[in-house]
Amino acid sequence: TQLLEQSPQFLSIQEGENLTVYCNSSSVFSSLQWYRQEPGEGPVLLVTVVTGGEVKKLKRLTFQFGDARKDSSLHITAAQPGDTGLYLCAGPRDQTGANNLFFGTGTRLTVIP
Amino acid sequence: DTGVSQNPRHKITKRGQNVTFRCDPISEHNRLYWYRQTLGQGPEFLTYFQNEAQLEKSRLLSDRFSAERPKGSFSTLEIQRTEQGDSAMYLCASSLVARGTEAFFGQGTRLTVV
Secondary structure (H helix, E strand, O other), X not given: OOOOEEEOOEEEEEOOOOEEEEEEOOOOOOOEEEEEEOOOOOOEXXXXXXXXXXXXXXXXXXXXXXXXXXXXXXXXXXXXXXHOEEEEEEEEOOOOOOOOEEEOOOEEEEEEO | OOOOEEEOOEEEEOOOOOEEEEEEOOOOOOEEEEEEEOOOOOOEEEEEEEOOEEXXXXXXXXXXXXXXXXXXXXXXXXXXXXXXXXXXXXXXXXXXXXXXXXXXXXXXXXXXXX
């Protein structure tokens, strides 16, 4: 079974601080995605990483895929209250990428103004 | 087409009643997923379709749950004889096979069983 463990589970920081959240697995993933979910809404896709070592930037968000494609991180620079939400990593349940999408446990981020 | 649409947004039902949810995916998407999410957890996979074929069902999906996707367009998820433990957010997502598992989610249906 491929498990995606995210840490920390909860994170509360002041506006303007930097933070990093992690997504780890003992299995290799052909790709990983990051989603953000706000209360009462569905998850929204932020990025997909495919190549080991890949780094992608989305404004103040930086996503990295581990060299071995077993882990990923999300770094937020100068966090803002609008970044508050549940951050989920997800990947295909099998290594061919053809199967359904499996989600991690999530990191709930609160940015205090 | 602005995205995945789910109806209703909220449903309150008495224990033992049947409920049905509808999902309209993004029109050109051939893959459709159903997930269940409880408070503080990530979405749990229930089932998915490629066109009209239901390719996989989770062991979480008891006999009381059934999903259909007639003609490969919209999908319905029915829960029979609801139980309090069925209370959750039910999420639908769609994707293109060519884009792997990049999924676009609806806003969900919040089910409360009283």
